[in-house]
């Protein structure tokens with residue numbers, strides 16, 4: 477069965493950068509439910525799409541029946557240089573990071589703390605999962621994960637408690653893990669979000685190597701953009717957004733048209749501050765509330 481509940485976000489904002497342009501070659505690195513790809517195809521563009529997800533592969537096959545100009549690759553975008561691409565350079569490259577609503581709704585992946593499921597969180601066919609992290613990482617590594625990726629102040633205390641608890645009984649499900657968080661005595665940072673949010677985020681980032689994937693991709697992306705093409709990246713948490721912001725900053729083109737890096741390419745930053753979803757969009761689609769879109773124009 478195909479899961480198909482994902483609503484693409486910030487579509488008007490994205491389209492505003494290619495308004496009136498025809499027959500562009502577009503690279504959608506995070507195809508997901510295909511919402512953004514379909515939007516580009518409907519406007520006559522050629523779309524090369526990447527996603528590691530099996531459900532995305534099925535959606536792409538279905539889409540191909542109506543839009544032959546979609547070329548889908550089931551892969552991790554960090555491995556773009558291993559793919560045999562029909563187009564070598566692109567006018568517009570989009571990354572809409574993280575996981576889709578289809579993946580959130582898939583209880584086998586277990587990303588939600590609202591539904592009890594086996595501990596997994598692996599949505600990118602990685603070798604790791606949350607069960608292995610929680611039950612087999614040593615205390616120091618657990619501390620690293622919760623500190624670096626969850627920004628949990630008392631991550632040392634949390635890691636010690638997890639190690640204690642798992643020596644009594646393996647931690648097998650999301651709800652068992654939430655119970656451990658509840659009893660750990662750790663003061664979770666914010667009252668605005670569910671107290672398990674940061675710990676779940678940390679496990680998800682570690683399981684899927686989210687930050688490393690992005691960093692590796694950004695090291696290669698300049699080889700794939702046409703001059704004057706755009707790189708647009710939507711991120712959903714501050715760790716990702718910091719990487720994107722620094723990437724554009726470290727590779728910007730100065731006012732006097734000099735490249736800031738030592739190489740012969742750079743980006744004109746088109747979003748001094750990241751764009752966010754409009755109020756009506758946030759009301760319609762709560763997922764869009766934490767999205768930040770940064771866009772740069774490639775110069776060479």
Ligand SMILES: C[S@@+](CC[C@H](N)C(=O)[O-])C[C@H]1O[C@@H](n2cnc3c(N)ncnc32)[C@H](O)[C@@H]1O
Nearest residue numbers: 484506508509510511512527528552553572689
């Ligand atoms: C937020 S969803 C994208 C939704 C899509 N823009 C749409 O409109 O339907 C993110 C997607 O990116 C994929 N993804 C995340 N990181 C990836 C990576 N490193 N390599 C390949 N796909 C990745 C996920 O599997 C997920 O399907």
